[in-house]
Amino acid sequence: MEKSEWYKETTDVIQKLRIEMPYKAVKKVKLERIERIVEHVESNVAIGCVECEQSKKIIKKMLGSIREGNQESIKTYWKDMSNILNHLSSVHQLYTLEDRIAFWVPIGMGIGIGTGIALGAVFGRIHENMTLMAIGLVIGNAFGMSLGVAVAFVQTEVLKSKNQII
Ligand SMILES: [Zn+2]
Numbered sequence: 053m054e055k056s057e058w059y060k061e062t063t064d065v066i067q068k069l070r071i072e073m074p075y076k077a078v079k080k081v082k083l084e085r086i087e088r089i090v091e092h093v094e095s096n097v098a099i100g101c102v103e104c105e106q107s108k109k110i111i112k113k114m115l116g117s118i119r120e121g122n123q124e125s126i127k128t129y130w131k132d133m134s135n136i137l138n139h140l141s142s143v144h145q146l147y148t149l150e151d152r153i154a155f156w157v158p159i160g161m162g163i164g165i166g167t168g169i170a171l172g173a174v175f176g177r178i179h180e181n182m183t184l185m186a187i188g189l190v191i192g193n194a195f196g197m198s199l200g201v202a203v204a205f206v207q208t209e210v211l212k213s214k215n216q217i218i
Pocket residue numbers: 096101102103104105139143144
């Protein structure tokens with residue numbers, strides 16, 4: 053399908069920014085993510101999403117904010133970014149690795165704390181030792197956090213293959 057004028061202009065600005073800005077700054081503002089957002093917004097508008105249509109203007113403004121590069125404009129930039137990401141995840145099932153981690157870690161922690169309490173209670177009771185209970189909890193916590201992060205990474209890989217990671 054023919055790309056819109058907005059798409060051509062926006063990708064053009066992104067290419068220019070990539071050349072003009074130091075590599076570190078490009079990474080810092082996550083310019084690659086903006087690029088992927090632009091791709092998705094373009095196709096979502098084609099299927100009639102009104103909110104994505106509105107976010108076209110915001111994305112233009114965001115690129116302006118990058119160019120300005122002062123503290124205030126960068127603050128607005130991240131706020132705009134998170135609004136757009138919220139919409140993309142809730143309506144279009146598009147996610148970032150960060151939000152998959154934010155989603156799975158609390159679940160993993162829940163499981164881990166549950167396991168830790170159970171383990172701690174069993175061993176603590178056998179040995180009549182509160183310290184063992186506490187250790188059970190600490191291990192459960194660490195285990196839960198790693199579990200959450202691991203699941204998030206696996207899910208991100210699966211979503212990536214379906215082009216659902218931005
Ligand atoms: Zn949309």
